[in-house]
Structure formats: C-alpha cells, structure tokens
Amino acid sequence: MSDPKLLLIDAHALIHRSYHAIERDLTSPSGEPTKAVYGFASTLLKVIKEQQPQYVIATFDAGKSFRAEQFAAYKANRPATPDDLKSQFARCQEFCRVLDIPVFALAGYEADDLIGTLSKQAEEKNLDTLILTGDRDTLQLVDAKTQVLMIMGSTGELKLYDDAAVRERFGFAPEQLIDFKALRGDASDNIPGIAGVGDKTATKLLQEFGSVEKIYHNLASVEGKVGEKIQAARAQVELNKQLVTIDRAAPVTLDVNAARFGEYERAPAVELLRELGFQSLLARLPGDGDGDAADLAAHAPQDIESKYAAVLSETDLAALVKRIKKNKAFV
Known part of the structure; x- marks a missing residue:
C-alpha cells in the first residue's frame, strides 16, 4: 500500500484488551483508575509513530447493536463492565480529542460497522486503510486497500494482516x-x-x-x-x-479534512497526560518534543540537597542495612 493512509482505531477492543492485559492497577495522582487509558494511549502513540498515518479516526461502540434485535442472545454471555473500567472510556475519548482525532460512535452500531463503512469510503477516495484492533472480526475487511494491525495476546505484540497473511493463517480468503x-x-x-x-x-x-x-x-x-x-x-x-457480517453502509461519512492528523495543540495534550500521571508518554507525543522536555524540567523539584556514600565492603553494607531498618525509610 502506497497511497495516503487512514488509521482506524477499534477503540473498544483496544481499551478492553489494555484493561485485561495490564496486570497491576494504575491510578492517576488523584486516585482515578487509569490502566486501560494508559494501555490505549501507549499503543496508539506507538502505532502512530511507526505507521505515520496522514489521517486518524477512533471508533467506539454505543449501546446495544441492531444485531441484538435480530438475535436476543447476541453477546448475552458478556460480563458487566467493571466499575473501574467504565470511566476510562470517556478518558480515552478525551485523549483522542486532545490529539484532534475525530471520535465516531453511533447508537445501534458497533465500532466494527463504523470501521467497515469508513474503510469502504476511504477506498473510494483512494486511501489505504490500516485498522488497529484486537478483534478478529475485522479481518473480513482485508483487501488490496485495507490491512489489519492485530494486537496479539497479553504481550501487546502487533501483527499485520494483509490478504496473503489471512490466507496463510486460515486457509481461505478474508471475506x-x-x-x-x-x-x-x-x-x-x-x-x-x-x-x-x-x-x-x-x-x-x-x-x-x-x-x-x-x-x-x-x-x-x-x-x-x-x-x-x-x-x-x-x-x-x-x-x-x-x-x-460487518455493515459497510452505516450512516457515517468520512471527512478527510477533519481526519487529517498532526495539527493539534500540544498544551492540552501535555496537561492531560500530566493530570493522568503519564509522564513517560510526554516525550512520545507526535511532533516537536522539546517543549515537553522543558515542561518536565519546569515541574521538577529544584535545589535538592544530596549526600552520597560508597558501599565498598560487607561491613559498609551491613551498616547501611542497619540504618535503613532504624529509620524505616530509604530515599
């Protein structure tokens, strides 16, 4: 694929996978649960850096799908969304918006349907499409203009599926x-x-x-x-x-001007990452990162007095351990 590239994010799949893949709980400085947000943001920034898309759109589920009307038991086996995950969907949308990434969600339709429709419209505009997801359902969309970047397992490894890769994996064509x-x-x-x-x-x-x-x-x-x-x-x-079958005629429209990626205000993005406690992601924001380094320096503690002592023998080590136990602190 060599035409301009549209990155379509299956946000719900990515958020759920991040939530279950990251074993330890993460919270913001204010105590807000953030591990799904961190996994979502980290993966998105990684893919944007590696793939360099000209256009980016994030898609979300919005309530029950029309499929539940066709088959009452559709997804009825899914457990309820954990309480500590519910608030993180809105935070992921907020992260997309501070990067000026359009967010698509439509009642009655799943994110897959929006992706299917937008990728079809992208092909009509001679754009290549890359779908970021952890859901194999989207592999049915793979063709000469559409590829899927699949998040594999709990490791977060990314595997690219084109037509040949789908045929090799399953033994038949994507459709x-x-x-x-x-x-x-x-x-x-x-x-x-x-x-x-x-x-x-x-x-x-x-x-x-x-x-x-x-x-x-x-x-x-x-x-x-x-x-x-x-x-x-x-x-x-x-x-x-x-x-x-993914619905490729959902009532959504691809606006390439709105989806053009790269021209966003860095200050709100930096502020949100700092609010969430994601200091490590600041330097990974797209574009010139000099301002982030300056921002970190500006908020770093100043004039810290430090004392150092070399531990050169077992006697020195034993003395250090004794001091730590006595003071019950290690700084």
Whole structure:
C-alpha cells in the first residue's frame, strides 16, 4: 500500500484488551483508575509513530447493536463492565480529542460497522486503510486497500494482516471468514455454530464450495452426518451470516479534512497526560518534543540537597542495612 493512509482505531477492543492485559492497577495522582487509558494511549502513540498515518479516526461502540434485535442472545454471555473500567472510556475519548482525532460512535452500531463503512469510503477516495484492533472480526475487511494491525495476546505484540497473511493463517480468503463464522459460530458473541462441525470441517467445506450459499446449493455433495447437520442447522447458519457480517453502509461519512492528523495543540495534550500521571508518554507525543522536555524540567523539584556514600565492603553494607531498618525509610 502506497497511497495516503487512514488509521482506524477499534477503540473498544483496544481499551478492553489494555484493561485485561495490564496486570497491576494504575491510578492517576488523584486516585482515578487509569490502566486501560494508559494501555490505549501507549499503543496508539506507538502505532502512530511507526505507521505515520496522514489521517486518524477512533471508533467506539454505543449501546446495544441492531444485531441484538435480530438475535436476543447476541453477546448475552458478556460480563458487566467493571466499575473501574467504565470511566476510562470517556478518558480515552478525551485523549483522542486532545490529539484532534475525530471520535465516531453511533447508537445501534458497533465500532466494527463504523470501521467497515469508513474503510469502504476511504477506498473510494483512494486511501489505504490500516485498522488497529484486537478483534478478529475485522479481518473480513482485508483487501488490496485495507490491512489489519492485530494486537496479539497479553504481550501487546502487533501483527499485520494483509490478504496473503489471512490466507496463510486460515486457509481461505478474508471475506470467507464471514462464512466460516456462520458455520462455526462465535462463542465470544454467543453465536452458536453447527454442533459437530469443527474448524477443519468448516475450512474444508469453504475451500471446496466457497460460501455458505454454495454449500447449501450443493448439499447433496456433502455426504454423511455432516450434510445432515448442516441441513438441520440451515436457519441458524443463515442468521449467523447476517450477525457476523460487518455493515459497510452505516450512516457515517468520512471527512478527510477533519481526519487529517498532526495539527493539534500540544498544551492540552501535555496537561492531560500530566493530570493522568503519564509522564513517560510526554516525550512520545507526535511532533516537536522539546517543549515537553522543558515542561518536565519546569515541574521538577529544584535545589535538592544530596549526600552520597560508597558501599565498598560487607561491613559498609551491613551498616547501611542497619540504618535503613532504624529509620524505616530509604530515599
């Protein structure tokens, strides 16, 4: 991909992954929980630095999806959002806004739908799209103009998926992931698959027939119990395909001028990072960082009197340990 690049952020996926991946709790100087915000901000800054996108947009979920109306059990297995995470979504939006990154959220639609629609519009404007996510659902969008940067596991490792990488990983084309999930279901979204039809069988069927519709058209060619199970589950499979297909016609519009990245006021961004206690991220803000170094110096303690003593022997070490225990402090 060599055309101007649009970075689309699946914010909800990134926030949830950050919250669960960072083991220890983080709080701001005022005691506000911040570990999901820190993971979100750190990953976003890393990707922006490495990928150098000309345009950036963040997408968020907004309440229940229209899919819950089609299938009442859709995502019904999801646990309630932890109390200490709820406030962090707004903080992540605030971080995007101080970087002048547009935030998209639309009632009834998931972030995936907004990403699917915006990436389609980007292609029409001859832009390349890079999707930052931890959700494999978006791999169905991969094509010659769209790639997915997937956050892998708890390590935060980033893996780039283009068409070839998807085919290598799954054994079929990106758009066939829709049919694969229609057959196999998606436990994370509480979508049931066909009992007794595993990954290998579903993959083989798609490699042979190409799609769910063609499988049912040629069902007589599917012998034995597998054919019977597929026939019996037809209504569920057809519903599944609707549920797992990303809507690429959501009522949102890509404004490339609003999404152009880089021209933001540094002072509010620096102020927010300092308020959250993210001093280590100041130097990673895009653009000229000299002001951040000066800001840190200006707020550093001044005229601190220091006394040093070299520990050169076991006797010196024992004396030091004795002093620490006596004073119950180590500075």
